[in-house]
Each structure stands twice: as structure tokens, then as C-alpha cells.
Amino acid sequence: MDSNQFSRRNFFKLAGAGIAATAVSRVALAALPEIISAEKASTQAPLQPNTGRPYNPVVTLNGWSLPWRMQNGVKEFHLVAEPVIREIAPGMKAHLWGYNGQSPGPTIEVVEGDKVRVFVTNRLPEVTSVHWHGQRLPNGMDGVSGLTQPAIPVGKTYVYEFEAKRAGTFMYHPHADEMTQMAMGLMGSWVTHPKNPKFMAVDRDFIFLLNAYDIDPGSYTPKINTMLNFNLWTWNSRAFPGIDPLVVRKNDKVRIRIGNLTMTNHPIHIHGHEFVVTGTDGGWVPPTARWPEVTTDIGVGQMRAIEFIANELGDWSLHCHKSHHTMNAMGHEVPTMLGVKQDDLVEKINKLVPDYMPMGETGMNEMSDMAAMMDMPLPENTLPMMTGKGQYGAINMGGMFSLLKVREGLAKNDFKDPGPYQHPKNTRAYEFKGEVPEVQRQSVDDEKTAIELQVRKPTGHEGH
Numbered sequence: 001m002d003s004n005q006f007s008r009r010n011f012f013k014l015a016g017a018g019i020a021a022t023a024v025s026r027v028a029l030a031a032l033p034e035i036i037s038a039e040k041a042s043t044q045a046p047l048q049p050n051t052g053r054p055y056n057p058v059v060t061l062n063g064w065s066l067p068w069r070m071q072n073g074v075k076e077f078h079l080v081a082e083p084v085i086r087e088i089a090p091g092m093k094a095h096l097w098g099y100n101g102q103s104p105g106p107t108i109e110v111v112e113g114d115k116v117r118v119f120v121t122n123r124l125p126e127v128t129s130v131h132w133h134g135q136r137l138p139n140g141m142d143g144v145s146g147l148t149q150p151a152i153p154v155g156k157t158y159v160y161e162f163e164a165k166r167a168g169t170f171m172y173h174p175h176a177d178e179m180t181q182m183a184m185g186l187m188g189s190w191v192t193h194p195k196n197p198k199f200m201a202v203d204r205d206f207i208f209l210l211n212a213y214d215i216d217p218g219s220y221t222p223k224i225n226t227m228l229n230f231n232l233w234t235w236n237s238r239a240f241p242g243i244d245p246l247v248v249r250k251n252d253k254v255r256i257r258i259g260n261l262t263m264t265n266h267p268i269h270i271h272g273h274e275f276v277v278t279g280t281d282g283g284w285v286p287p288t289a290r291w292p293e294v295t296t297d298i299g300v301g302q303m304r305a306i307e308f309i310a311n312e313l314g315d316w317s318l319h320c321h322k323s324h325h326t327m328n329a330m331g332h333e334v335p336t337m338l339g340v341k342q343d344d345l346v347e348k349i350n351k352l353v354p355d356y357m358p359m360g361e362t363g364m365n366e367m368s369d370m371a372a373m374m375d376m377p378l379p380e381n382t383l384p385m386m387t388g389k390g391q392y393g394a395i396n397m398g399g400m401f402s403l404l405k406v407r408e409g410l411a412k413n414d415f416k417d418p419g420p421y422q423h424p425k426n427t428r429a430y431e432f433k434g435e436v437p438e439v440q441r442q443s444v445d446d447e448k449t450a451i452e453l454q455v456r457k458p459t460g461h462e463g464h
């Protein structure tokens with residue numbers, strides 16, 4: 001874009017107009033859009049545009065959208081990179097780096113063709129920059145420190161200006177000491193809405209980022225050198241049961257936009273509905289190229305937009321299908337104890353280790369019950385590994401898990417949790433109360449099979 005189209009010079013004109021020194025500083029301050037900060041980690045109502053061209057706003061899961069100001073036809077936003085305290089779920093807070101009070105930062109929403117100016121103020125203890133992942137823009141606005149711009153020094157504000165050329169879903173994150181700054185939670189979402197608000201319009205449009213942290217039980221700050229062994233798998237820096245449900249009306253057309261800024265892929269799975277992938281990092285998928293799925297794998301650095309009609313009432317799970325990603329921190333080096341009798345062992349171990357507790361003898365379900373009853377002495381500021389209470393008991397989940405709640409009769413912009421789904425009579429799994437038949441052993445006629453079975457039969461001490 002031609003920089004003359006922008007009114008950058010106007011800021012300096014004011015400063016040179018011979019106003020008293022104090023007034024100058026006030027004018028200089030006023031030249032920057034005010035800093036709007038979020039205090040809460042809960043999902044905020046969609047930001048309805050009151051200036052600029054119309055669009056259908058998104059709902060950021062456990063997040064919010066950044067208000068802008070119009071300045072001579074340019075949408076101006078102000079991001080502040082700073083240390084923040086983010087509640088990961090009730091009972092655990094993390095000391096992260098974020099933007100405008102939270103990690104991730106606010107979602108930025110603009111319309112295709114908008115001229116955009118983003119002020120970025122650096123209140124971190126080190127240099128930073130912002131890369132606008134996926135966007136078409138002048139090379140010098142790409143935010144790669146050292147390559148396309150000097151890094152933003154501590155305490156300084158840099159300005160990014162470009163036209164939002166392509167409609168779609170994007171991410172933003174630092175491109176300066178990236179490993180540290182992304183491990184600390186510096187990231188956010190960006191949506192460029194299509195010029196025509198009717199194009200690809202949906203009733204409810206959700207957005208969130210997949211991110212991950214390595215925070216030792218009992219501590220607050222992520223370990224920044226971790227490459228693969230993260231222990232907190234989060235959506236918008238929240239872990240279940242801290243992730244809000246996605247509340248929709250029956251028969252709503254729903255879009256969920258998911259960006260992956262972790263170091264591994266996440267197969268995101270939905271229950272009770274099929275969806276189609278309608279958007280990728282490169283843009284909208286042509287209708288003829290879409291196919292139905294119930295799980296879509298989202299690679300590192302990728303974004304996927306999925307769409308479906310929510311026509312089945314209920315509380316439907318929406319989660320990453322890697323089962324270790326639906327657990328919270330507790331170390332995965334716990335040995336498998338399935339079937340290991342520990343009764344007499346515990347007594348002996350207790351003489352050596354007074355706090356030892358037997359774990360996992362019949363599976364790990366007992367873990368969530370223990371945690372739920374707070375019998376288990378977890379370190380302070382630590383989430384139970386598996387948790388969450390449903391109307392029928394423990395849900396045994398953590399991490400990247402939430403619920404799609406489909407209900408009838410919700411108001412247009414009602415995203416409030418409607419509570420647990422009331423299953424209509426005779427539509428819930430139930431206990432069978434009759435006799436369970438005897439096991440029928442299949443008679444083995446085939447000689448060959450009989451020999452194989454004999455070979456496989458356990459032979460006691462042999463081989464030990």
C-alpha cells in the first residue's frame with residue numbers, strides 16, 4: 001500500500017504546531033488509540049461493529065475482540081505485549097506473556113479491503129515483534145525481527161500498516177525470540193471478514209487457538225525450553241473444565257475456526273454431527289472440494305474452519321482425539337498399574353515413603369474421583385489430571401476438551417451456559433437388570449487351531 005494514503009504525518013504535524021510542552025505530550029498520547037485490556041478469561045459477547053463496513057462478528061472462546069477506532073478511514077488497533085496472569089482453569093493461574101491483559105491476546109476483526117494500522121507497544125522484559133501469520137502484506141510489515149524490521153525495543157511502540165487483502169482466518173504471534181515468547185503465550189487470532197456479509201454467512205462463528213504449556217505441578221511459569229513434552233494442553237490458554245461450552249441453537253449453521261500454535265498436530269473430533277472443512281490457511285475451500293468428517297487433523301501452524309448444522313439436541317463432546325491431550329499436568333511417567341495388586345505393597349512402601357498412594361489398579365477413573373473429593377494432596381496451583389463433573393458423575397477429562405451444547409429456543413446472541421442437557425425419557429443408556437448369560441466356549445475342531453492355542457497357553461515359569 002502507498003504509505004501516503006496513511007496519515008502517519010498528521011501525528012507529527014500536531015507535535016510541531018507550537019503547542020505548550022505539556023499539551024504536546026497529551027496530544028501525543030491522544031494520537032495513540034487507547035489501550036483496552038481484558039480482566040477476565042471468560043467468553044465475551046461478540047463485538048458488534050459500530051464503525052466501518054458491516055460484518056458478522058465471531059465469538060472468541062474464553063476471549064474477546066479488540067475494539068478499534070476509525071482514523072481518516074483507517075481502522076486503528078493498539079496491542080500491548082506484556083506479562084499477564086491467566087487463569088488456566090479455576091484453581092490454577094499461570095504467569096504468561098500476552099496482549100492487553102490476557103493470553104492469547106484479543107481477536108482482531110476487520111473486513112476484506114480495510115486499511116488497518118496496529119500500534120504495538122512492548123512492555124515485555126525483552127524485544128519483540130508481531131508477525132501477521134497468513135496475511136498478504138508488504139514485506140516490511142511481516143514482522144520478522146532482524147529480517148524485515150528492527151525488533152521492537154523494550155518500552156517502545158511500533159506501527160504496522162497494511163490492507164487486509166484476503167478474507168479468512170489468521171493468527172498473530174511474535175517473530176523475535178519466538179521459542180520463548182510463544183511458549184509464554186504471546187499469540188492471538190485475526191479474522192478478515194468477506195466484503196459481502198452474506199458470503200459464507202453462518203449463525204454462530206466460534207474461534208480459538210490450540211496452545212500448550214509446560215508448567216510443573218505447583219509452579220506458575222512455563223518452562224520455555226520444552227520442545228515436545230508439554231503437560232498442559234489448552235484452547236486459548238484454558239484447560240477443561242476451564243473451557244467454556246460452545247452454545248448454539250438447534251438448526252444453527254455453526255462455524256468453528258481453530259488455529260494450531262502448539263508443537264504437534266491435534267485431531268479435533270466432534271460428537272453427534274458431521275462437519276465439512278470449509279476454510280484453511282490459504283482461504284475458503286470450494287464447495288465441490290469439501291468432504292464430510294467427524295475428526296480433522298490440524299497441523300502445526302495450520303488453521304481449519306469447520307462447518308455443520310447443529311440439528312441434534314444435547315451436550316456433545318468436542319475434543320482433541322489424542323487422549324493425552326485431554327488430561328492435565330501430572331507427569332506421564334506414571335507406570336501402568338492395571339491389574340497390579342497393591343494392597344500389601346502399600347503397607348511396605350508406606351514404611352519408606354509415608355505419603356505413597358496406590359494408583360491405577362483398576363484403571364485411572366479412581367483418580368478423578370479422588371481428585372474431585374480433594375482426597376489427593378495436589379500441590380498448590382495444580383489442576384487434577386482428569387476432572388470435570390457431569391450430571392451423572394466424573395467426566396474424566398482435562399486439557400483440550402469442551403462441549404457443544406445444542407438447545408432449542410435460545411435468543412440470537414445468547415451464549416450463556418444453559419446447564420446440563422435434560423435427556424428425554426427413554427433416550428439415555430440404561431442399566432440392564434436381568435440375568436447375564438453364561439460364557440459359551442467355542443468348541444475347537446480344527447486340529448491346527450488347537451495346536452496354536454496350546455502353544456499360546458501360558459506355561460508358568462518357563463523362559464524366566
Ligand SMILES: [Cu+2]
Pocket residue numbers: 233265266267320321322325400
Ligand atoms: Cu491434541
